[in-house]
Amino acid sequence: MALRAPLEASHIAVLSGELENERNRDHFIELCRRFGATPPAPQANYHVADLGQIRVRWERHTEFTTYTFYREGPFAEPFREPAIGHVPLDWLHQLPGQLLVAVHLALEPASAAERDAASLAALCGSDRYVGSLMTGGKAVAWTDFRLNADGFVRILVRDRGLNHRQAGRLVQRLLEVETYRTAALLAFPLALKTRPQLRALELELTELTRRIAEVKELQAEQALLKALTRLDAETARLASQTSYRFGAAKAYYNLVRRRIAELREERIEGLQTWCEFMDRRLAPAMETCESVNARLERLAVRVSHAGNTLRTVVDVALQAQNRDLLRSMNRRVQLQIRLQQTVEGLSVVAISYYVLGLVGYALKGLGALSLGIDVEVLQAVSLLLVVPLVWAGVRRLRHLAVPESKAPPADPQ
Incomplete structure (x- = not known):
């Protein structure tokens, strides 16, 4: 905004979160309607309205909304009659959200009387103020960054040759410094x-x-x-x-x-x-x-x-x-195999014993027929035949019950 000295500005920032866009816009529209000013366009996040004695700059940020009120014209003493004094109190009290920043800024012309340390301490609110030349020496700004009795921080700026655009940029930057400083400190x-x-x-x-x-x-x-x-x-x-x-x-x-x-x-x-x-x-x-x-x-x-x-x-x-666990299972399997082999050997002996007993009864019957057969020799020969046959039969039955796994084919590579 193009500004000129003398000027007083009141700046407030309201912390309202990301979900309060419509409430803040509606509240600002209500202020514009009270003074017959043009309201902001739908979905707009920035608007300047002329309220007669003052102008207001409204801007919606991610998590807060700022209102800056400007009143141009001479003033007897900085901060005595701030610009926000021309805003309806009931409207201010109904602002949605929590007040985050409140600043009074006074831009006095170069023709104003020079101020000594005591005057600056009285205006800023304490003697712990900071100050420096700005914009290539075309302005001087002082503040102590402290809240005064009215809850506002005070910034005093003296114009030493600013044009309108330079004055507008300087005022906006000073207000933004205080706003972003407070927002950062959250x-x-x-x-x-x-x-x-x-x-x-x-x-x-x-x-x-x-x-x-x-x-x-x-x-x-x-x-x-x-x-x-x-x-x-x-x-x-x-x-x-x-x-x-x-x-x-x-x-x-x-x-x-x-x-x-x-x-x-x-x-x-x-x-x-x-x-x-x-x-x-x-x-x-x-x-x-x-x-x-x-x-x-x-x-x-x-x-x-x-x-x-x-x-x-x-x-x-x-x-x-x-x-x-696998080692234990392996030992158990080995014990089972050994036990199975032992049982298999005992089975061969037992089966052979019973088979030889049957063969012996048969040979004794043949011996009783007086065929000239030597029963004892045949029993000895049958022992040599029965035991291998029984052993082979048991092995065959075991192989049929538990087939041996075939080895995988060799890798052609």
Whole structure:
């Protein structure tokens, strides 16, 4: 937007999530209708409306909505009569969502009286303000990033030769710096809350990993695997609760650094620059969030590795048990074969005994006919014939009952 000094702006950002697009649009349309202004087009995420004494810039982001109210014209003192004072209070109180950012910005012309440190401290709200030259020295901006009694952060800007477009870009960037800074810090309380839970999971994983090397019984291995599975599920739950917020914080922090780089700051002797303030206050919080996120990712990898290790140990133990079982089965089969061979030999002897008994009765009958047959010689000869025949018959019956496996054909290669 093209802006000119003197100007006062009030900027608010409302955290409303991704599912509140229609409610925020309808609420903004209601404001436009009250003042007879043109409402935004359907599906629009950006709109500027003229409300008479003020203009409003509405913009819908992924998880928050911003309203910036501009009032151009001279003012006796910055922040005494902010632009948002011309917005109906009932409409403000019914804003859908949770207030995230509230900023008053005053852009005073170069003709305004120079301000000393005491005047700047009174306007900003404290003497811990930062300030720097911006846009190649064509503007100066001061703020202390603190909430004042009215719940708004104050930013004072002095025009030193900005054209209308430069003034619009500078005001928008300063407001975006505060908006994205606050949005990035939404992840910091979550990181502080996650750290103790993460530490507890890390200690539990260390203990479970130590037990992997000591466990020997299958029951204990299964219990350990169950504990690792539960730990993996807990890690995944924690990651799903934090991944979106940490990812959003990283994106917002990158936007803050980009907007500050676009300000083209120059140092004012004795004052901290906006960039230095962010490096000292915002950067450590973002590093904490990144550290927690990195620890969470490493924990997930370690849990997966420990689970794979334990599964390998269990598989090796099962293979050893299967090997021992096969060896036991092999010994039993060998014993059965030996027993079968013993029984087979006894069967040959028993069958031969009964057959020889029958043959003996037959030979004795023939001897009683006085045919000149030597019964004892024939019995001895029958012994030599019966035993081999019985043995051959038993072997044949065994082969018919349990056929021998044929060897596979040789590989032609």
